[in-house]
Amino acid sequence: MALTRFERFQTWILRAFTRVIFAFFQLLAHRRSDGSSKLPPITNPLLMVSGTQLAQKIRLREVTSVEVVQAYIDRIQEVNPLINAVVKDRFAAALQEAAQVDKLIDEEEGGEDVLEDRLPLLGVPLSVKESFALQGMPNSSGLVTRRGVISGVDAPSVGLLKRAGAIPLGVTNCSELCMWFESNNRLYGITRNPYDTDRIPGGSSGGEGSILGSGGSVIGIGSDIGGSIRMPAFFNGIFGHKPTPGIVSNDGQFPPSSGLHEDYLGTGPMCRYAEDLLPMLRILAGPNADRLSLSSKVDLRKLRFLSVPHDGGSLLVSPVDKELIQIQRRVVEHLEADLGVKVQELHFPQLKYSYQIWDALMDLPDKDGKPPTPFVEFMSDHGRRVWPLWELAKWVLGLSSHTIAAIGLALVEMVKSSQPHPFYLKQKEELQRQLEEALGTDGVLLYPSHPHIAPKHHHPIFTPFNFAYTGIFNVLGVPVTQCPLGLSQGGLPLGVQVVSGRYLDRLSLATALYLEQAFGGWRDPGSS
Numbered sequence: 194m195a196l197t198r199f200e201r202f203q204t205w206i207l208r209a210f211t212r213v214i215f216a217f218f219q220l221l222a223h224r225r226s227d228g229s230s231k232l233p234p235i236t237n238p239l240l241m242v243s244g245t246q247l248a249q250k251i252r253l254r255e256v257t258s259v260e261v262v263q264a265y266i267d268r269i270q271e272v273n274p275l276i277n278a279v280v281k282d283r284f285a286a287a288l289q290e291a292a293q294v295d296k297l298i299d300e301e302e303g304g305e306d307v308l309e310d311r312l313p314l315l316g317v318p319l320s321v322k323e324s325f326a327l328q329g330m331p332n333s334s335g336l337v338t339r340r341g342v343i344s345g346v347d348a349p350s351v352g353l354l355k356r357a358g359a360i361p362l363g364v365t366n367c368s369e370l371c372m373w374f375e376s377n378n379r380l381y382g383i384t385r386n387p388y389d390t391d392r393i394p395g396g397s398s399g400g401e402g403s404i405l406g407s408g409g410s411v412i413g414i415g416s417d418i419g420g421s422i423r424m425p426a427f428f429n430g431i432f433g434h435k436p437t438p439g440i441v442s443n444d445g446q447f448p449p450s451s452g453l454h455e456d457y458l459g460t461g462p463m464c465r466y467a468e469d470l471l472p473m474l475r476i477l478a479g480p481n482a483d484r485l486s487l488s489s490k491v492d493l494r495k496l497r498f499l500s501v502p503h504d505g506g507s508l509l510v511s512p513v514d515k516e517l518i519q520i521q522r523r524v525v526e527h528l529e530a531d532l533g534v535k536v537q538e539l540h541f542p543q544l545k546y547s548y549q550i551w552d553a554l555m556d557l558p559d560k561d562g563k564p565p566t567p568f569v570e571f572m573s574d575h576g577r578r579v580w581p582l583w584e585l586a587k588w589v590l591g592l593s594s595h596t597i598a599a600i601g602l603a604l605v606e607m608v609k610s611s612q613p614h615p616f617y618l619k620q621k622e623e624l625q626r627q628l629e630e631a632l633g634t635d636g637v638l639l640y641p642s643h644p645h646i647a648p649k650h651h652h653p654i655f656t657p658f659n660f661a662y663t664g665i666f667n668v669l670g671v672p673v674t675q676c677p678l679g680l681s682q683g684g685l686p687l688g689v690q691v692v693s694g695r696y697l698d699r700l701s702l703a704t705a706l707y708l709e710q711a712f713g714g715w716r717d718p719g720s721s
């Protein structure tokens with residue numbers, strides 16, 4: 194299924210056209226930009242340890258929870274004016290809760306083990322994506338018409354983290370209705386990348402990515418139906434995990450899932466240190482954790498590693514940056530030299546239809562025949578319908594309360610056929626079969642996280658289909674861990690997606706721990 198000459202010509206024209214338009218856009222945007230700002234380096238050593246280690250230090254009374262929470266509040270206050278990641282804080286309440294934790298530890302007579310077992314994250318600060326219900330905090334998903342919506346209860350996933358002892362510091366920005374990979378909306382504004390504030394932190398969990406990457410949070414929670422955990426994790430140099438579907442509850446988020454979206458949406462941990470991924474997943478999974486056998490030891494030498502360097506040349510998606518191809522090759526070389534394994538390079542011809550496959554699957558009805566809620570319905574203004582073309586006209590005049598991305602998605606929805614194309618459904622079946630066969634029960638696959646290293650602000654408008662590199666694994670229903678791999682020549686995070694078979698999340702999580710050791714994991718953007 195190689196591309197025909199005509200297809201290659203079409204692609205070339207499309208890319209050249211996009212480049213010219215973006216260059217023109219940049220020229221205009223440059224005149225309005227206030228320039229990139231450098232984040233201050235992290236000076237407090239408390240900010241340089243994992244959540245797991247912080248919890249242990251708190252339990253052992255080496256440090257108080259109040260000290261830890263205060264250290265994170267100080268860092269957020271230092272960086273947030275530059276990155277606009279935390280959109281509403283609860284610092285006073287968090288400090289009170291931390292004081293209660295310290296009191297509880299003073300009074301606990303059962304010993305450290307009891308606390309570790311019952312409250313593994315006791316006293317550790319947590320950030321939460323704003324689209325999740327967190328009691329007493331806004332839950333708008335960046336929608337102006339939801340201004341003032343305050344959660345009365347916690348989303349089940351957030352509740353589990355709180356019951357494990359984590360202390361939420363606030364909620365973080367996302368794209369409008371969580372359906373874009375730049376975190377910008379008309380309610381809270383635009384979030385910036387801590388490594389270069391002229392660049393995107395990704396989306397939709399971009400506030401999480403940005404605050405974690407900047408050292409203003411150590412553990413957080415995100416959601417992902419097309420890459421919304423993995424893209425921000427990649428662009429901000431942190432870890433993120435999209436679990437096997439059906440393991441972590443997606444309830445208590447806005448917008449709620451409909452159609453088959455529940456099968457594709459993943460709620461999962463985002464964090465700076467790989468050792469926090471597994472304990473967080475265990476907590477988030479609740480009773481479902483047993484289905485993942487997370488305590489079984491993984492011997493990396495016994496795994497089969499597979500590497501897919503690119504999607505094979507999609508007409509719609511950009512080619513993968515050279516530095517990303519090179520770093521994935523370095524991972525392969527490292528695995529072979531260090532573990533003595535042979536990494537097999539694979540190519541799946543269907544991957545070049547990743548966007549079309551994702552799009553076709555997203556339109557399918559649920560098992561009762563109910564189609565997904567149209568995107569435009571979520572945009573509606575207190576029951577008043579939003580007309581995408583009218584909204585576009587308003588946007589041009591600067592009068593719309595929606596982002597161009599949301600308007601664009603509503604327009605696309607308006608013109609596209611509601612019947613998924615059978616060709617793409619067939620491609621998905623074939624890809625699923627081949628992927629499952631390749632992964633088996635001991636396979637781990639490396640795949641680029643995105644074609645580009647963190648792009649400039651607004652660039653996704655010109656490359657809207659690039660999320661297909663992550664989106665394809667949502668519809669394939671496999672777990673994926675996003676791993677940082679150091680910085681590019683330009684000082685921006687590099688990374689890779691690590692994919693494993695269904696219910697075998699522990700394989701990609703173990704690989705993440707290994708890659709952190711080998712490639713250095715998260716770096717302080719202030720010192721890099």
Ligand SMILES: CCCCCCCC/C=C\CCCCCCCC(N)=O
Nearest residue numbers: 371373417418419420421598601657
């Ligand atoms: C401004 C132009 C808009 C054109 C829209 C072209 C169609 C692209 C289709 C879908 C983009 C969805 C991006 C999904 C990003 C991640 C979503 C998630 N929550 O995981």
